[in-house]
Amino acid sequence: MQDPVASPKVTTVDHPLVQHKLTLMRDRDTALPEFRRLLREISLLLAYEVTRHLELKTVSVETPVARADLPLLARPEPCFITILRAGNGLLDGMLDLIPAASVGHLGLYRDPATLEAVEYYYKVPGDMGERLAIVVDPMLATGxxxxxxxxxxxxxxxKDISFVCLVAAPEGIEALTEAHPDIPIYTAAVDERLNEKGYIVPGLGDAGDRIFGTK
Known part of the structure; x- marks a missing residue:
């Protein structure tokens, strides 16, 4: 059986700036404003990687020197799907990169007893079958x-979906890959494991609490 972490569907974005910023975010002493700034910067870098294969079209442009046929993003633009609430922390940097992208919201919380996901909100564009959907959530823990x-x-x-997170656990990658083997996963790091409470080790703590200052 293939190791899901080694799957060609899993891309670890190992750019030095991504790794540097992630290490600063992991530090428990990193203050809220700095954590948010780093998250915005690293999310832009992750978005750059996940959009590497966006479709282009050719348009005619008049430069100051000459007319030329040049590449431009084909429409419709991608849609970022944020898993509330922590996923919202990844949006600002990604929208800096693609300001015309649509945004969908999916409200899910993890039942503390079963660790299963429970849906409470859902709102996305009506043409999801025609767009690249980029699902964002800082942590891929249980999956x-x-x-x-x-x-x-x-x-x-x-039909065309990618999943982006900051940190993934092997257990989460395995669960996602088993359920959706067609979905590529982009992450800044694959950590060691989950602890008994379902937190990623070493991880960076509760991403939502650290983004919104609720703990």
């Missing part, structure tokens, strides 16, 4: 939330 999000999007007709 239950990510799998539930992908199930929901596919039910709505989404």
């Amino acid at each position: 239950h939330t990510a799998v539930a999000a992908l199930d929901r999007l596919k039910k709505d007709g989404a």
Whole structure:
């Protein structure tokens, strides 16, 4: 059986700036404003990687020197699907890169007893079958939330989907890959394991609490 972490569908973005910024984010002493700034910067770098294969079209442009046929993003633009609430922290940097992208919201919380995902909100564009859907959530831990999000999007007709996170656990990658082997995963790091509470080790703590200052 193939190791899911070694799957060609899993891309670890090992750019030195990504790794540097992630290490600063992991530090428990990193203050809230700095954490948010780093998250915005690293999310832009992750978005650069996940959009590497966006479709282009050719348009005619008059430069100050001459007219030329040049590449431009084909429409429709991608849609970022944020898994509430922590996924919102990744949006600013990604929208800096693609300001015309649509944004969908999927409200899921993890039941503390079963660790299963429970949906409470869902709003996405009506043409998901025609767009690249980029699902964002800082942590891929058990994988239950990510799998539930992908199930929901596919039910709505989404066909071209990628999943982006800051940190992934091997258990989460295995669960997502088993449920959705067609979905590419982009992450800044694959950590060691989950602890008994379902947190990634070494991880960076509760991403939502650190983004929104709620703990």
